[in-house]
Amino acid sequence: MSYLTDSSEGTSRLVMGNEAIVRGALEAGVNVASGYPGTPSSEIVESFSNVASERNLYVEWSVNEKVALEVAAAASFAELRALCAMKQNGVNVASDFLLHLVGSGTRGGLVLVSCDDPGALSSVNEGESRFFARIMEMPLLEPGDFQEAKDMTRWAFDLSEELKQIVMLRSVTRMSHASGTVTFGSLPKPGGTARFKFDGFILDPDEGAVISAPVDWKHQQQQEKVKKAREIFETSPFNTYEGPERPELLLITSSACTLYSREALKVLGVEDRVGLLKLGTTWPLPPKLLSKHLASTDKVMIVEEVLPFLEENVKILAAERAAEIGIKTFYGKNDGLIPMAGELNPDLVIEALNSVLGLNYSAVSGEYEQSAQLSAFVGAPFRDQIFCPGCPHRASFFSIHNAIELDGRKGFICGDIGCYSMAIRPTGFESLKTLHAMGSGTGVASGFGKLGQFGMDQPVLAVCGDSTFYHAVIPALVNAVHNRSNITLVVLDNSGTAMTGFQPHPGLDHNVLNEEVPAVDIAKICEAVGARVEIRDPFNLEETRRTINELMDDPRGVKVLILRQACALSPQRKHERKFTMSVDEELCLGEECGCGRFCTRIFRCPGLIWNKKKGKACIDDAICVGCGVCADICPQGAIKREEVA
Amino acid sequence: MATRQQPVKDPYNIIITGVGGQGNVMASRVLSNMLVEKGLNVTIGETFGASQRGGSVMSHIRVSPRGTWSPQIPKGQVDVVVTLEPIEAVRVLARYGNPSVRVLTNTRPIYPAGVIAGEADYPDLPTIKETLDKLAARTWFIDATDRAMSMGNPILGNIMMIGALAALEELPLDRDVFAAVLGRTLPEEKLDDNIKAFDLGVEMVNKAS
Secondary structure, eight states: OOOOGGOOOOOOEEEEHHHOOOHHHHHTTTOOOEEOOTTTTHHHHHHHHTTTTHTTOOEOOOOOHHHHHHHHHHHHHTOOOOEEEEHHHHHHHHHHHHHHEEEEESOOOEEHHHHOTOOOOOOOOOOOOOHHHHHHHOEEOOOOOHHHHHHHHHHHHHHHHHHTTTTEEEEEEEHHHHEEEEOOOOOOOOOOOOOOOOOTTTTTTTTTTOOSSSHHHHHHHHHHHHHHHHHHHHHHHTTTTEOEEEEEEEEEOOTTTHHOOOHHHHHTTTTTEEEEEEEEESOOOHHHHHHHTTTTOEEEEEEOOOOOHHHHHHHHHHHHHHHHHHOEEEEEETTTSSOSSSSOHHHHHHHHHHHHHTTOSSSSSSHHHHHHHHHHHHHHHOOOOOOOOOOOOOOOOOHHHHHHHHHOOEEEOOOOSSGGGGSSSGGGGGOOOOOOOHHHHHHHHHHHHHGGOOOOOOOOEEEEEHHHOOOOOOOHHHHHHHHHHOOEEEEOOOSSBTTTTTTTOOTSSBBBOOOOOOOOOOHHHHHHHTTTEEEEEEEEEHHHHHHHHHHHHHOOEEEEEEEEEEOOOSTTTTOOOOOEEEEEETOOOGGTTTTIIIIIIIIITTTTTEEETTTTTEEOOOTOOOOGGGGGTTOOOOOOEEEEE | OOSSSSSSSSSEEEEEEEEEESSSSHHHHHHHHHHHHHOOOEEEEEEOOOGGGTTTEEEEEEEESSOOOOOOOTTTTTTTESSSSHHHHHHHHHOOOOOEEEEEEOOOOOHHHHTTTSSOOOOOHHHHHHHHHHHHHEEEEEHHHHHHHTTTTTTHHHHHHHHHHHHHHHSSSSSSHHHHHHHHSSSSHHHHHHHHHHHHHHHHHHHHO
């Protein structure tokens, strides 16, 4: 039994923010959970899957975020409670359906959880999902600590049912992936009966068809729901104030910034001078509550991450109420006090407060700080991200890179989203030359492949992972085939959604509930749409390289090479050590060899290190996983592999 | 080992640092669960995902008799650094260090790709020691990975580091609470090796003191 289904009310546990969200949904009696993996959201659906049978849940990893939201919405239409989880840019993918969903309205409680990643700790963007709440005209909740992550999720279902509208709950990496103590509430008995009613009058929200038309009427209904939410938010316990009655400065904040702001006030010892208004209901803003606090002071600072969402909304409200609350001086993004890019932390809030309050706080003496920073600059060499020891991507990119070099026509690779995005770095031989959204590598390649009429003669390649293939590559592949674009797509199939923790995808014969399901074959899809398909093992370097060169030379449209080898961290390979590796010090010529230390300078597997004293390559046994690939790269044959019995 | 009931400071700030793949998250979970078992509130902030892949990783652990704290420790406010890889301690002190910090260092280096390639130099252990001694109030250097490899599993080095932290007696940590927390998830045959590793960590600090 998972501790998330501990039924004793009132127990306190150390849980991750994402788990707190799951517990809140379980306390609300959620029936269906869906999503697409993406850091920092992935643990939500995973945690649901661990308690699925015990709680009678239906849980799925959907093919992408749009379908995930459609699956969750269907449960809502059938009067069940559902939650759909994704990372920030997933909301972009789901947004077309979302636009129509907010028009049609919902029935059973439906909560969309978006986990944003300010600072892009595990993203290639700092996308803002909060603005969707405004443009989609739906309520937005943001928990300010772990307890709230649970309590707010539980309440979000009630709110959704009261409004007959989807509710968005937005978390951030430092909430989702941080942990804190949470006191559990009661769990209802598992249950739920699904029935889709559609025989009523067409405009009946409970028994008519679920549609966003007639748009005029439905849109007005939708806006009435926003007004109703605004009223409800006026008295929400998730909006709190701490500080003096008439603060010198009012600090308005939400989400993880609540914890940073509270700590900053404590460090500076200004809790009796500065008020902290923490908002949990950030769209629509409750105007009466805001007015009351804005009227208590002349100076207002807004603390939030990335874009000025809260700041702009507060300013609009302050302008509308200026006659009543007086003119304010605002501090925040617009004056540059709070950065607009990157994540916040207590120190950035301290810095801003230092400036507004005219304080002079510094954490340590200038002398210590200088000495510590200099020591790190000199003594802690940069640690670049690298493919893991034994990672099939290193072998794949080694072959692709060599094929492109050998070809000599300045070919290039359009990249995609996964661990293999790191091939923009030396670990992947700096092979990727474009990198954007899920599936964009193949879409961009499809465009490049049509530029021959303008004189472009460079071979065009794209890469994608297996999970990405299903998510968004298929339409781009169809586009490339149909439009006779001349490209080579390399599918790096490592048997799972590796980057986010091996979530199953449609290519596998089991799902997240460990049920047997039909595997959808990548090779067959590619063949069916009319591409030439080859399959190789990337650990066979020479054969892979030769195949890529041959495909690049084939002028007939779209070629797909599937490089199949399980991730080194995957359950099937994690504890397997196929070979014992060693370096024959007699054969290794070190710097004297013409190879220029090919193994350690170019191949860069962390399991292969350079012994400075001996001037020879050697194996680091604590790191090497025994994949055996490096034995094939040494021109001297000095790297030896011996099969483990 | 006498066990105290409360940390010496509120909040008591710990950073566990190392390289992605070393088991940083596992170490921070085990340690935090031990503290929760003692009735303390713990807030953990950590990074995983992309940074897991061979990059520098950090867990911030805030220990307090009351309430939730920021999952990011403010600058200059760390009380103890537990480092699974030597140069990562130096990196952490640049931002979070202060003259009264204590540092527990596993001596086994993991070379950054740039060092393996010969583009950057990795300082030798005496130089790292000198740097850390200059920046910290007290340092301990523990051959945790090497000892763990001789026990057959390098990951046991992390457990030795937790034992070493317990031996500082700044937090309510002891062998019993360690065994209780691990016993919930580990089969008995594996528990023995872990307790042995914990004891070794305690012993290595006590010998050095």
